[in-house]
Amino acid sequence: MRKVRVEASKSYDILIERGLINNVGELVRGVTNAEKVCVITDSNVGALYADRVMDSLKNNGFDAGLFTFPAGEKSKTLETVASMYSYMADFHMTRKDIVVALGGGVCGDMAGFAAATYMRGIEFVQIPTSLLAQVDSSVGGKTGADIAQGKNLVGAFHQPSLVIIDPDTLSTLPERFIHDGMGEVIKYGCIKDSELFALLENKEALYMIDDIIERCVSIKRDVVNRDEKEKGERMLLNFGHTLGHALEKIYNFEGLSHGQAVAVGMVSVTRASERAGLTESGTADRIEALCLKYSLPVSDKASAAELAAVCASDKKTSGDSVSLVFLEKIGSSFTQKIKLNELEGFIV
Numbered sequence: 001m002r003k004v005r006v007e008a009s010k011s012y013d014i015l016i017e018r019g020l021i022n023n024v025g026e027l028v029r030g031v032t033n034a035e036k037v038c039v040i041t042d043s044n045v046g047a048l049y050a051d052r053v054m055d056s057l058k059n060n061g062f063d064a065g066l067f068t069f070p071a072g073e074k075s076k077t078l079e080t081v082a083s084m085y086s087y088m089a090d091f092h093m094t095r096k097d098i099v100v101a102l103g104g105g106v107c108g109d110m111a112g113f114a115a116a117t118y119m120r121g122i123e124f125v126q127i128p129t130s131l132l133a134q135v136d137s138s139v140g141g142k143t144g145a146d147i148a149q150g151k152n153l154v155g156a157f158h159q160p161s162l163v164i165i166d167p168d169t170l171s172t173l174p175e176r177f178i179h180d181g182m183g184e185v186i187k188y189g190c191i192k193d194s195e196l197f198a199l200l201e202n203k204e205a206l207y208m209i210d211d212i213i214e215r216c217v218s219i220k221r222d223v224v225n226r227d228e229k230e231k232g233e234r235m236l237l238n239f240g241h242t243l244g245h246a247l248e249k250i251y252n253f254e255g256l257s258h259g260q261a262v263a264v265g266m267v268s269v270t271r272a273s274e275r276a277g278l279t280e281s282g283t284a285d286r287i288e289a290l291c292l293k294y295s296l297p298v299s300d301k302a303s304a305a306e307l308a309a310v311c312a313s314d315k316k317t318s319g320d321s322v323s324l325v326f327l328e329k330i331g332s333s334f335t336q337k338i339k340l341n342e343l344e345g346f347i348v
């Protein structure tokens, strides 16, 4: 079994192995003395995997309850989190009990937030089942929900006690979500790992997905160990995300998916930084070719003026400038502030 150890404000293991979903009970038992466990999942993942996870937990002596919410980002609300609290309270869960998040990033973020806040914080375990969640969102302790004013505007840093990754679960993940996750994988190669980037260029990612997951979570682990609360280095994980997020917003989160928007964002920001002489020439072409190889879009009809206006009005932007992540070259990244009134001319 592959094991990656996180040493942040809390230490925990990320376990990666095919078939692990069948051993959840004993793995969770290894990190807790809890009596009750609340498994939180969405309607798609629950239909596929909840039975075996519940059986495994019960076989290891847990009193296990199951909370299922309708799949999709639209469910990522405080109302859904409130129903989780009610379920846990009715199930008589105490501070010593534990939550298991079984699903993609939506489930992990919300179940993690419910765990961070129920009775002022109880433990939780992540079982990510989408590629995006396996390579990125299940690690690092960012939890939360969306509100009408914006995505992920409410949340908490709350590290899991364990992350259980079974790459076999990707066999049931619809293809478009595989592509979505590849956007984040390419991001990791861009910001920190030129060897990973070259592997993605020269081979087929899906044939070496266990290696790729391990590499991505190891990079995230290193970054989170050094900057858990995103005061500096962790911002590098937002490469392509500022413009990507602006694109998602322009289409009211119903046009491009997150991974698609990040792909367009990575290519656009790198074209701009190459023009400005900040990035080795030819870098944007390599990112573009790699995104196309993994069926991700690389441009969009939205204008630089529209993108700049959305960035300026973003609830997370403060002051007169925005911090963008750039590459010196593939595998090496840095942040730099761009004045909001110069952004349109910069990305044009």
Ligand SMILES: NC(=O)c1ccc[n+]([C@@H]2O[C@H](COP(=O)([O-])OP(=O)(O)OC[C@H]3O[C@@H](n4cnc5c(N)ncnc54)[C@H](O)[C@@H]3O)[C@@H](O)[C@H]2O)c1
Binding pocket: 042, 043, 044, 045, 048, 071, 072, 073, 076, 103, 104, 105, 106, 107, 109, 129, 130, 131, 132, 133, 136, 137, 138, 139, 140, 141, 142, 143, 151, 152, 169, 170, 171, 172, 173, 174, 177, 180, 258
């Ligand atoms: N916490 C973080 O650090 C972090 C980082 C990046 C993204 N995120 C968040 O992650 C979310 C996106 O995550 P996502 O792309 O996993 O979305 P998701 O959780 O909605 O999952 C995508 C779809 O795949 C389905 N699914 C998941 N695993 C499956 C499987 N094995 N088989 C069949 N279907 C499966 C889900 O039901 C859903 O329909 C966003 O809300 C984003 O804000 C969080």
